[in-house]
Amino acid sequence: xxxxSFTGGIPLVDSKLVDSKLATRGxxxxxCPIPDQxxxxxxxxxxxxxxxxxxxxDLVLKGQTIAQAGAxxxxxxxxxxxxxxxxxxxxxxxxxxxxxxxVIEADGEDRWDPDLTELKSAQWTPDTLRQRIREAGIVxxxxxxxxxxxxxxxxxxxxxxxxxxxxxxCEPFLTADHRLMLEQAEKVVDGIDILRQALxxxxxxxxxxxxxxxxxxxxxxxxxxxxxxxxxxxxKYPQGAEQxxxxxxxxxxxxxxxxxxxxxxxxxxxxxxxxVSDAVRFGHPLIERVVTVxxxxxxxxxxxxxxxxxxxxxxxxFCDGPRGEISKIIMGGVMTxxxxxSLEAPVIYGTLALLLFGANDLPQQDAGPCIRCxxxxxxxxxxxxxxxxxxxAMLGRFDxxxxxxxxxxxxxxxxxxxxxxxxxxxQTLRYAKAGILAQQGRS
Amino acid sequence: MGHQLTxxxxxxxxxxxxxxxxxxxxxxxxxxxxxxxxxxxxxxxxLVLVWCTLGCLASEALCCYLSKRPLTLADNSAAIxxxxxxxxxxPSAPWWLCGFGAxxxxxxxxxxxxxxxxxxxxxxxxxxxxxxISFPVQMTNWTTPTPLGRGIxxxxxxxxxxxxxxxxxxxxxxxxxxxxxxxxxxxxxMAGSLGEVSALALLIGGVYLLxxxxxxxxxxVSYLATVVIFSGVMWLSDSQSYPDPLFHLVTxxxxxxxxxxxxxMVTTPITRKGxxxxxxxxxxxxxxxxLFGGYPEGVSFAILLMNAATxxxxxxxxxxxxxxxxxxxxxxxxMAGGREx
Numbered sequence: 001x002x003x004x005s006f007t008g009g010i011p012l013v014d015s016k017l018v019d020s021k022l023a024t025r026g027x028x029x030x031x032c033p034i035p036d037q038x039x040x041x042x043x044x045x046x047x048x049x050x051x052x053x054x055x056x057x058d059l060v061l062k063g064q065t066i067a068q069a070g071a072x073x074x075x076x077x078x079x080x081x082x083x084x085x086x087x088x089x090x091x092x093x094x095x096x097x098x099x100x101x102x103v104i105e106a107d108g109e110d111r112w113d114p115d116l117t118e119l120k121s122a123q124w125t126p127d128t129l130r131q132r133i134r135e136a137g138i139v140x141x142x143x144x145x146x147x148x149x150x151x152x153x154x155x156x157x158x159x160x161x162x163x164x165x166x167x168x169x170c171e172p173f174l175t176a177d178h179r180l181m182l183e184q185a186e187k188v189v190d191g192i193d194i195l196r197q198a199l200x201x202x203x204x205x206x207x208x209x210x211x212x213x214x215x216x217x218x219x220x221x222x223x224x225x226x227x228x229x230x231x232x233x234x235x236k237y238p239q240g241a242e243q244x245x246x247x248x249x250x251x252x253x254x255x256x257x258x259x260x261x262x263x264x265x266x267x268x269x270x271x272x273x274x275x276v277s278d279a280v281r282f283g284h285p286l287i288e289r290v291v292t293v294x295x296x297x298x299x300x301x302x303x304x305x306x307x308x309x310x311x312x313x314x315x316x317x318f319c320d321g322p323r324g325e326i327s328k329i330i331m332g333g334v335m336t337x338x339x340x341x342s343l344e345a346p347v348i349y350g351t352l353a354l355l356l357f358g359a360n361d362l363p364q365q366d367a368g369p370c371i372r373c374x375x376x377x378x379x380x381x382x383x384x385x386x387x388x389x390x391x392x393a394m395l396g397r398f399d400x401x402x403x404x405x406x407x408x409x410x411x412x413x414x415x416x417x418x419x420x421x422x423x424x425x426x427q428t429l430r431y432a433k434a435g436i437l438a439q440q441g442r443s
Numbered sequence: 444m445g446h447q448l449t450x451x452x453x454x455x456x457x458x459x460x461x462x463x464x465x466x467x468x469x470x471x472x473x474x475x476x477x478x479x480x481x482x483x484x485x486x487x488x489x490l491v492l493v494w495c496t497l498g499c500l501a502s503e504a505l506c507c508y509l510s511k512r513p514l515t516l517a518d519n520s521a522a523i524x525x526x527x528x529x530x531x532x533x534p535s536a537p538w539w540l541c542g543f544g545a546x547x548x549x550x551x552x553x554x555x556x557x558x559x560x561x562x563x564x565x566x567x568x569x570x571x572x573x574x575x576i577s578f579p580v581q582m583t584n585w586t587t588p589t590p591l592g593r594g595i596x597x598x599x600x601x602x603x604x605x606x607x608x609x610x611x612x613x614x615x616x617x618x619x620x621x622x623x624x625x626x627x628x629x630x631x632x633m634a635g636s637l638g639e640v641s642a643l644a645l646l647i648g649g650v651y652l653l654x655x656x657x658x659x660x661x662x663x664v665s666y667l668a669t670v671v672i673f674s675g676v677m678w679l680s681d682s683q684s685y686p687d688p689l690f691h692l693v694t695x696x697x698x699x700x701x702x703x704x705x706x707x708m709v710t711t712p713i714t715r716k717g718x719x720x721x722x723x724x725x726x727x728x729x730x731x732x733x734l735f736g737g738y739p740e741g742v743s744f745a746i747l748l749m750n751a752a753t754x755x756x757x758x759x760x761x762x763x764x765x766x767x768x769x770x771x772x773x774x775x776x777x778m779a780g781g782r783e784x
Contacts, residue, residue: 010458096450172456243765256766328449334456341450362455368462368518369560374713378659382765387713388757405764413454420462421560427452 003210004248005234008381010414012172012235020172021211023301024294029179031305032291032318034081034106038309039091040066041101044348045145047073052102058085061113063285066102075137075147079104080287080307082111094312094331094338094345101346104309116283126152129198129280136279137286141271142166142177142240143332145350148276151266152198161264163201164249165192165273167208167215168233168240171333174353176290177270179303181208181215184274189222191273194280196228199266204228206270207249211235237335238412242267244381256408291315291347295330297356299323306347313343315354327359334362335413368421376415376425382408386415386425393432398439401432409433462559465708466519468657472648473526473703479630479644480637483588484534488637494538496525498545506554520559524548527567530638530699531743532574535584544570564750565707568743575743585634602635603628603694607686608739616683628693635695638703642693649702658706661718662725666701667692669726677734685734697729700742710750717753717760724749 043049048070060066060079067077083106090098119132134149154160169177181188196204206223208216210232220230231249233239243254246265254260260267268276271289278284287308294301299320306315312331316322329340332352347354376386384405392400406429415425480488503521507514515521528544551573552566553559575582587600601609610618627633631641638645652658670691677685691697705711705725712721725745732741 247765253766256764258766326448328451328455330455332453335454337453337455339448339450339453339455341448357455362449363457363459365461369558371462371465371560371708372711372713373465373708374659374715374718377713377762378715383762384764385713385761404761408764408766411453417454417456418458418460420460420465422457422461424452426454430452 003232003234004207005236006239006244006247006381008379008383008414009236009238009244009412010379010417012170012237020294021175021178024173024175024292024303025178025212027175027179027301027303029176029183029290029303029305032307032310032315034108034110034307035310035314036106037086037311038080038083038104038106038307039101039311039346040077040080040104040309041091041093041099041346041348042067042077043093043099044077044308044350045075045139045147047071047075047147049100050074050077052088052100054085054088054102056085056088059083060085060104061111063113063116063283063287065285066104069134069137073147073150075139075149076135076285077102077137078285078287079113080309081106082109083107092342092345094340094348094351096338096341112284116285118282119280124194124197124280126198126200129194132280132283133198133276136275136284138272138275138279139286139349140269141275141289141349142269143336143350143352145348148268148272151261151268152195154199154261154266158261159264160199160201160261160266162203162205162250162266163192163196163199164245164260164265164267165195165204165206165270166240166245166267167206167212167219167270168245169212170209170235170237170239171335171352172237173294173355174292174333175294176292176303176352178212178215180274180290181212181270182218185215185218185222187274187277188270189219189226189228189273190281191275191277192228193226194276195268195273201266202227205249206230207233207239207245209233209235209239237414238381238410241381241410241412243410256405286349289347289349289351291351292353293319293355294353295355295357296361297322297324297326297328297358306351308348309346311344311346312340312354315347316343316356322356324358326356328357328362330355330357335417336411365422367423370421370423373420375418375420379414379418381412381414382410384409386429387423389432390423390425390428393428393435398432398436401429402436406432407436462520463518465657466523468652468655469523469703470519470526472651472657473523473530473638475644475647476530476638476641476699477526479641480530480534483590483631483640484586484637485589487586488534490538491532491534491536491541491637492526492529494541495529495532495545496522498542499525499528499549502546502549503554506550506558510554512558515558518559521549524553524566527565527638527703528570530703531567531571531636531696533582533584533636534586536581540574540578540581544574547573560709562709563753564747565704565710568704568747568750571743572747587634588632588640590632600634602639602739603633603690604733604739607690611684617686625689625693628690633694636699638699639694639696642698645698645702649698652702652706658702659715659718661715662706662711662722663701665719665722666705666726666729667697669723670697670730673727673730674734677730691730691733695733695740696742700725700729700746704742705746705749710753712753712756712760714757714760714762716762717756720756720760721749721753724752 728745
């Protein structure tokens with residue numbers, strides 16, 4: 001059987017990276033204990049930071065709004081347990097700098113805000129659903145954290161015809177979405193139904209990578225009679241990237257510089273769908289997510305249901321601590337995640353995973369000269385010439401880098417992964433992109 | 444956690460393949476051809492291999508020392524140049540020819556441009572052509588193969604391509620084909636450079652490189668296909684004056700060139716389309732030289748000429764970037780300094 005796919009990318013079939021998922025793919029999601037203190041950053045999403053509306057000493061309930069959206073492309077943020085606000089100040093963020101956060105001391109009772117209620121299906125219209133999703137502070141749970149309500153509010157001249165649900169989870173080690181589709185399939189499908197009504201679209205396609213056979217079977221079982229198609233995707237990184245997913249499932253290319261919306265397509269992640277279901281059925285805002293804690297440096301790899309704001313140290317402790325000396329901590333996947341300077345920073349909406357590695361687990365070498373093998377060209381899902389662009393960038397020729405379409409780069413990192421000379425290709429392309437944006441800002 | 448944590452930008456994972464490993468695999472792929480040359484030509488062939496390889500390693504080390512750069516022998520590329528140079532020389536090549544060739548290959552062919560990755564021309568071929576022009580007598584002194592050194596001392600003879608060229612020039616017609624010519628040519632029982640003799644050994648190495656994904660199919664296939672099609676058309680038009688495509692395939696340096704030298708990553712295009720243009724160009728020039736040129740063999744010249752065209756090919760064979768309409772020039776391209784790309 002041939003699976004839906006795209007040109008380029010790294011096929012992970014039969015590689016040791018597929019095995020990387022073995023550690024947690026069979027591990028049922030466990031709730032991570034709520035820590036004494038939760039650090040809830042105001043910048044977890046793409047867009048303007050949220051503005052705190054609580055002050056030190058305020059008592060808050062689980063699900064209560066503690067910060068309001070800063071703009072349309074922003075979301076409100078909610079208390080993730082009940083307790084007392086003990087600080088509103090910059091705290092270490094997973095980005096590696098101190099950013100404004102609300103710190104809550106848990107009272108241990110974990111009481112819901114009684115005002116949170118179901119949105120009755122009689123009241124469902126695209127507007128009410130969008131309003132509810134916006135109030136619940138839901139963002140894309142696939143890692144980008146773009147506010148979901150914005151993607152439910154298409155421009156009048158761009159009617160949406162197709163809803164794609166992303167269940168590819170193509171990065172090594174990650175199994176959070178896999179477990180969610182297996183254990184909470186009803187909730188995911190319910191969320192997909194709600195999203196479909198919020199967008200008023202007919203065609204709905206769920207894309208899942210072929211390495212999640214059990215999740216595919218479960219989802220197929222549940223969508224019967226609902227007019228939702230479940231399509232199997234090739235096991236290949238970066239299958240879950242938006243442009244690539246549209247190409248694989250619909251065989252259409254998102255125009256350069258455009259959005260899937262330009263093709264009448266909107267993409268939401270399976271975990272986002274589950275959060276939408278919670279928001280509409282129970283009024284529960286986004287306060288937790290499933291995090292895969294894995295990597296060779298963790299004693300017991302697990303999938304954890306974690307409250308937003310839980311310091312990463314707590315997750316490591318709950319997984320029986322580190323194994324051996326740790327030399328790298330990554331929040332997110334190994335291909336796109338952020339390396340961490342400590343375990344103090346809290347889990348945020350985009351924390352797909354927490355991965356720990358020892359010194360010998362991630363071999364690195366000094367960069368050598370480019371031998372022009374062309375692997376970066378063959379692997380680039382967007383058909384760029386990474387080596388050529390990197391050469392121009394290092395010469396300071398940003399004009400040529402731009403002419404070679406560096407601004408189209410989605411930074412998947414396939415080029416760096418394959419480069420036999422260990423050249424930091426995608427990193428150099430990022431440098432060029434930042435340089436070009438800075439030049440444009442000046443002129 | 445009191446110790447140091449590594450901070451770096453993603454991706455954090457590497458596929459594990461390294462330049463040194465790629466080069467090591469090329470060396471492994473060349474070993475069958477080296478073995479066959481020793482089988483047919485004995486000690487002289489072994490000496491040519493040793494002198495060329497040692498010469499290249501020594502030249503590389505010397506260049507690194509003189510330019511005060513770290514020693515680069517560990518990337519294995521100098522050893523490949525040595526082996527390829529040896530396979531491009533006749534078995535009778537004296538030690539000084541090997542040494543001079545090694546200095547030319549590494550010094551002029553590679554290091555003056557900045558070492559690995561920066562040379563526009565295939566270093567081994569640069570050396571071969573310099574030697575061919577400077578020492579035509581020593582470079583065309585072909586020995587009859589004598590398996591395992593049996594039989595008599597080295598007897599001078601002509602290569603199949605040389606025989607063809609001479610016969611055409613003298614009589615206007617091809618020489619009468621020998622009884623089991625093609626089989627002998629295929630296994631390597633013919634006169635020629637060390638690496639020209641055995642099509643079988645070269646194919647084994649080439650398939651190994653393809654399976655290990657060191658090279659891709661584009662260049663060898665387009666090169667060989669062009670040779671077969673072009674020489675086939677000529678043969679069909681006049682089989683008295685032009686040899687058949689199979690003869691072209693198994694004689695001379697074609698397979699060595701197509702699998703090991705036209706696929707040299709540094710000096711060939713990086714795009715798939717570019718590789719096909721490169722291979723086809725090599726095929727075209729090879730056949731033109733073999734059939735109409737002054738030299739019996741044209742593989743070296745063909746590859747070097749196409750090496751020179753590589754930057755141009757790269758520029759005009761860029762893949763269509765994802766999300767662009769093929770027929771529309773984008774706004775961004777226009778804005779990039781009004782440059783024609």
